[in-house]
Amino acid sequence: MAHNYSLNPRQLFFFEHGGMGESNGFHIKKRSRNDSPPLIDPTKLPIPDQDFIKHRNDADKYTFTGKRDADLLRAALVRAGVDDQQGPGNFLEFGCAQARVLRWFADWTQHGEGWGVDLNSAMIFWCHQNLSPPFHFSVSTTIPKLSFEDHYFSAIFAMSVFTHIDDLYLSWICELRRILRPGGLLYFTLHDEEAAKIEKEGEFAPHQRRVKSAVYNEFLEQDSDFCSVDRDWRSLSSFRREYLVDHLSNYFEVIEFVGRALGLSQSAVVLKRK
Template sequence: MTSSTWEDMISLNSYADVSSQIIGSAATYAAEDQGSVEWDRERFPLERALALDNSPLPSTEQREGYYGNDHFAYWASGMRDYCQLLEWIESHEVATQTILDIGCATGRLIRHAQANNEFDEVIGCDINRAHVDWITRHLDTKIKVFQNTSIPSLQLPDASIDVVTAFSVFTHVECFDTTWLMELRRILRPGGIAWLTIHNQRTWQEMKPTWPIYAALNAHPDFADKKNNKELPSDRTVFRWHSERSYSANVFYRDEYIRRVWGRILTYVDSFPALPPFQQLVVLRKE
């Protein structure tokens, strides 16, 4: 079935016959490593990391074009983000029993969480069934993965997760951001954290035509009369493409909004530039 259905309004590819393309493991492409994507290589030497993760990589098409044909950089970017997360949670004494990656795509981060065994349980979810299918076919069977929807509801027990990550998710949440945060509050254990990337006013002020986000925004009819503003037009500046599908907006947040609004739901703990450089990491904790 390929015609549009109501499920496509709250998820992606729910009924489509999806492909599951793979290429070799990261070891196949290790010769491409030019050190352009760095991580803690003393703690996680390349040879050991490659030995622990011999699962195949998704094709460029399967990972929606990210990193083009630089397959090693795709794999290494997941290791870099995982190491950054691990260093932070260890320095702040966050429990590492269970991690959930929302918007996990083809497992860029959670493949490393499972391979390196710092977490007892690794879970991923995504609104795109194609990504969920890819993970269930090709990554470690211990990883639990399911398709969620853009409606703020996760089929997980109360207080069952220590760490929630969401890379490039809240950058597209055009509605119900606080509802999603309440859902994260529900599933987090006391002391657990939400590790979220956003677009903030720094993104807005430093935006360059070479950044992928600029090309997407430049095609939006409402962007032309705002792009020369030095400050974000509003607390939540939303550029939405109205269509019968989920995941159809680019969203910017003022830092003051994050502290004032999100900080009422989960305690604001930290914020710093993420990679890629046009995103900002926000860390929130459930007290």
Template sequence: MTKLGEWRHRVRTRNEAQVDVLAAVAAKPLVEAVPTTGPVSDALYARLSAVDVARLEAALEGNMRLLWDDLDEGDRHRLLLSAAAFYQDPEALKAIGLTSAEPPDDVHAMARGPLAHGGDLGIADMVVRTLEDARVAIPAGGTLLDFGCSSGRVLRPLAAWRPDLNCIGCDPNGDAITWAQQAVPDLRWFQSPLRPPLEPCDDASVDVAFAISIWSHFSADAALDWLGEMHRIIKPGGALLLTTHGLNTFAEYTRGGLMDRAIMARTIGTVLTDGIEFIDVFGEAGDWGVKDPDWGNSFLLADWLVEHATPQWSIRLLRSGRLEGNQDAYVLERT
């Protein structure tokens, strides 16, 4: 039995102790070790001259300076790239192709502060590394879609990494898209609807799409509707990278005390029975003003995705906990 199978068996056979089982395995999450260096941040860092690096390192202060001594090589690369944007260093920014623009507090952004400047380099690295693990290459001049881009935190460093790509970002949050259009006008941005279709995208017009923490919030119906729409717009042989809440998420939530134990126990039971569970956590207020009854917190198993995605998609890769030790990452190939 695989480690994943063993975990599922243990949880299935101890219905009254589901959360306690997860607490016991929380210290040993189902996450593979990945290098701290990354293809995007390493490539951007390599564009800096020795003079740029020395100048940026000397400029570090406060928490960024405190972090420096404890970081490994890959994280130091990312910190200096963020520092270039945070300190608005014109020479470094020109070399790496990033912008210092950051969304204001009233515009949706998944991270803020000095280490968020320039975009999310860590997730950009994760996207490219995961595609590489699945042996997916984005062709020269190809089209890359960030589905659910918010204010462009991941697409911005990816576009700097590969200026040859046609980079597109879409999100239902209109304010975030308006900000991105103004801050990074060289990329294509549009406000997406709450239901398909994505009208600006023609059939088979996208080479690779990625969706970071999007299928982790769709109800089952919305998840299937948008899988169908991705199948329409992605070219045959093209790929979709998506992340979801899975079993490892429950271990993360147990460690951090991030979910009521009774609700977690019920959720685990439903996930193991039905393969997916959706919880409306936003209610009438919506998520940053975006109101959709099919947008909340969703937890699903690989079995459910395989059952409903195939044969329209083939599952090329699954990496448990690949997104920050929490969400699972899948790469699907459009058949």
């Protein structure tokens, strides 16, 4: 489909993704309301129907990978000083989709607000319907601006989101920094030279669109800092670690890089807001 950049960013996303699958409007189903305490056992929270689990087409895999990625994230935040029982206070998953990872932090909502945002309103409405309480959700846009006040969160995480944001990646990092309190933690997964090495060693099938791309191969050969394969909602972004450190260390303390933090190849970086 040809791009039409006169559409606003969310319309553009909708257009290309099929959005809610409705061209004539939509409705949000009535939620069941009761006074029982919110569920905080993540194994009891609803999971999306099979046909609605994007990219991960079975429920067991959805649960297994969500827990694995969440455990690595939780361990990194705890190493960086978060109390495992109490959590960090208010926290946000940026690009949460259907809360594959966020759901594993339901216990932390007893001590702070747990929020999820995503561009994909169908997914966010599902989350709103099924996972709120204990969590809060809102739909965001591709414009690097979120509707939270400054310093609202103590921890923010983004799982396989900065692997798909192209030229606006620094603007988004700045926006996430704005809503983090000083000393708050930002954890995001990325495709970097370590992930490229794991892919090259052939442990599992690499992303064909990435490895076949001339831009990506130039990025590797020329030790470039950043690369985006394609420039649309399917963008595949890669960073060089040194570049991120150079670029971000004025605004964040770089606490650590975590290897194999998501999907067996993506790394993660843990940053503390200055």
